Amino acid sequence: MPQYTPPVRDTRFVLEHVVGLPAYSNVPGFGAATPDTVEAVLEEGGRFVAEVLFPLNQIGDEQGCTRHADGSVTTPDGFKDAYRRFVESGWGTLSAPEAFGGQAMPHVVSTAFQEYMISANMAFAMYPGLAHGAIAALVVKGSPEQQEKYLPQMVSGEWGGTMNLTEPQCGTDLGLIRTRAVPNDDGSYAITGTKIFISAGEHDLTDNIIHLVLAKTPGAPDSSKGISLFVVPKVMVNDDGTLGARNAVSCGSIEHKMGIHGNSTCVMNYDGATGWLVGEEMKGLAAMFIMMNAARLGVGLQGLGIAETAYQNAVHYARDRRQGRALAGPAEPDEKADTLFVHPDVRRMLMEGKAWTEGLRALCLWGALQVDLEHRAVDEADRQMAADLIGLLTPVIKGVGTDKGYEIATNAQQVYGGHGYIREWGMEQYVRDARIAQIYEGTNGVQAMDLVGRKLAQNGGRAIQAFFKLVATEIAAAKADATTADLATRLERALGEQQAATMWFMANGMKNPDHVGAGAVSYMHLTGLVATGLMWLRMAVAATRLKADGEGDAAFLDAKQVTARFFAERILPEAGALRRKIEGGADAVMALPPEMFLAA
């Protein structure tokens, strides 16, 4: 019963007026992203996910994956055929390098498509999604032989790819890894150990799965400094590219999870499996971060993607469902009741959904642009600026995107009242699916620590200063126009709260680092408010300009202005409370001895 329409009009607005795609036509690869091409990708890609993937979303949740006695795993009905069509139509290759069969489009374009795919079917989207992280690591760290052997089939989607980090005793703390890699005589390694929570670890969608596995070599330090990265194919690949013998890696079991049932989350057993070192020995953590940073942006996008579908359905339900009367008197006296839209608190929930989904879409796509510029911008200064900004904002996009994704999905379910709690209506699945994104690829608490513990201080605070300057500059410009001055002024206030909180960290973090840790999540959300506020400022400025020029769809631009105002008046005020929580410091947070937490 749920429905989904790819928000192509909004994506195009964001790409043109927030990301400013037309301004980057000089960047290598961006020339191919002409307005027509981008429109075709969005329209046709959107149609594909809506027609092929979305109808499988509830089936995937109900059926889940099945592991058989021989260790093989079957995906839900329809997944295999849909995956074949996905590969054939080349949707997975949009931004991959041409050298490996990709279309070399900007990352920002493929990110727009990925949002749609997640909205349509998050569990399905994870199969190719996880392969992207593995591809990214091999592109940067793989040897030419490894790239030639694995990448073309991984890029095309003919083979899957995974990231094997977590073990039963270690999630965040990868120094605790026990998986061992012992050198063989031929330059390969024998990998032995158990990995857990491996998304898409085993399935029936592809003939081969290329696992990237963190393990320790003999004598390596028993810390994160001793970790190396290995490529371990499920099925050995012969020199001529044909498939050989089965490798000694297998799925021991699949997890029964709260959501994303359509994706197989596996316990993977490595029993002396043959693998090859990727990059240098004991430099696995750096390689892992290549996968991880790509994955974190993808997970932030999951927050947006799920929120979008949940929000759309809440809007439809609020339009159809009649219950109660408007506070000022019947809006439709001829009907027995008004629609849910007359109720201010329903509107409030929907406006929050609209303000955050459109704001996060702008932020995710603008973030994706920074990934492109980091690698492709012509000037070194532009590359550095983009690297600084996306380094700073990756934990924010992941943490805030997924916290808001869960909140918006929960509110969308709330709009349905009791029906939202019933499985067949589909809304509770969005909440269950959204929940994992706050946890995996580094919990949101870990994201917040990455932001305040690493990214803030890197290079003498260069990134955060650049961010402050960027926001302040656009505020100053927007204050000059009466239609955007109020939003700009309110954003300036939120920016001031963030700057004050940053100063507080600097003044207090040295004497006690827990003062920074205790405010980390609040600071992440404060940064998210300012960054998303900047996106709304850009959208409001663009709407004002387009209306003045008589361009664009007036109703659409009006809606942008109203929603920007809502963000300013009803969301930005959270900034002050976040700052005051941060300034509360660590004392009350850390004072209680662990044994006194239970009052029983």
Place this chain on the structure above:
Amino acid sequence: MPQYTPPVRDTRFVLEHVVGLPAYSNVPGFGAATPDTVEAVLEEGGRFVAEVLFPLNQIGDEQGCTRHADGSVTTPDGFKDAYRRFVESGWGTLSAPEAFGGQAMPHVVSTAFQEYMISANMAFAMYPGLAHGAIAALVVKGSPEQQEKYLPQMVSGEWGGTMNLTEPQCGTDLGLIRTRAVPNDDGSYAITGTKIFISAGEHDLTDNIIHLVLAKTPGAPDSSKGISLFVVPKVMVNDDGTLGARNAVSCGSIEHKMGIHGNSTCVMNYDGATGWLVGEEMKGLAAMFIMMNAARLGVGLQGLGIAETAYQNAVHYARDRRQGRALAGPAEPDEKADTLFVHPDVRRMLMEGKAWTEGLRALCLWGALQVDLEHRAVDEADRQMAADLIGLLTPVIKGVGTDKGYEIATNAQQVYGGHGYIREWGMEQYVRDARIAQIYEGTNGVQAMDLVGRKLAQNGGRAIQAFFKLVATEIAAAKADATTADLATRLERALGEQQAATMWFMANGMKNPDHVGAGAVSYMHLTGLVATGLMWLRMAVAATRLKADGEGDAAFLDAKQVTARFFAERILPEAGALRRKIEGGADAVMALPPEMFLAA
């Protein structure tokens, strides 16, 4: 794998020092609630739920209920035997009237026990829990014959009870009810219609189920003014009390839900079922509110109950799980990693859990005291004051209790990292179970409208003025003591925000009621902050006094002081943001036409 220990020590502290039970020994019925009796109820009741009900919680979630072809419903393995033991030990009769076989204890005592029962097994607790609402309606509105016929067996738990309000086309808006009650010649009525979302509508725990059903009589107004309440037994009861023929009411299907799988949520079909009017014709709404207000307080308690168990398990996990190192350097250098307790953000989540669960426990029990005093206090003025306070705070306890319950359960799951998402660990069940409490018995948006649209203005604002005076008086006293002055000052600031928001409603609600509706949920949470802040002030004052007197467990009292400080420094700052959101008003909330919500 989850565990649960009834927080008896904290309950006793709250009953003695926040509720002030010893001061009410002159109130009829309170004399029986001696410290020894209360301790026995808490200790033995806690043991019962921990040993008998808690072990069935995960089983209930996994198995759910099964409807058979004949319309009968089987509860999960073990529920029937546990229910028999529950009835035999009399745990359901604590506060029921002696005239119908109850123990006539104060409601506040049975509420303390009910929290434990919910913590142990929410789905199970709903079977007797729903009967309580039906009992309350019959006690107040039933005829002596109806009371004699049904109440003793309902009080003992021998028979179940339900509330039948919702229909497919109507949830909140009961004016849309279509179920018809046509008078028979013998004074009974023939009830025909379909009710949905009927918790415990059909099951195998009891020989009979007494349904209380809202329906419309012929010619009644087609609005909520035309609703009457009927009692409809599943099995007819003969005049001698024996069971007769099966009535024409049956379970058409059971819902597949996000959570509370152990409770049977039924579609109930009434096919000319025989029922009897309860109270006066077309006065059903008033009778319904008797059930509803009891149920709303019970649902607020569900938020607390689930949060408590989830929180306890997060504390255990944080103590056991080793991952990473303290920011200032290893806390336990001899171990390979420190426990999760060293991480400030984990502490932050746990402290929020502690501050809210202990604060909500105090608020729920203090609220339950008001229910007692409303009915039993000797002075009319005391009865009125209690009725005013609980009328005002019922929607706050329901709405804030359940919003925080979901948030705390979610954070507790977050502490587990990836394991929190896996079903066998049990944490995701708490999130799924907690979710319904925000929705049923009136969504939390409906609670907020009850608060701002009805309760604030009733009797010229008498209740909110009494609340403000109560909080201000205790603040003034606490400011005189240096150890509580900071908390009192911060609570005074939050109270000031609430008073300003109240004034804003008064100044702006008349010209546009949507200004009140748009801020309703924020105002509910603002009230919850102040009310829970008052509870923390009382606990801090008591801890200070007891320590000065050398009484009580010093470590326990220290923990109260630390947690009170945490509430003051890290939670109360939210008040300012809530006020500013309220003062944003309805303009940006209501400006967008419904057709412009979708950007696609």
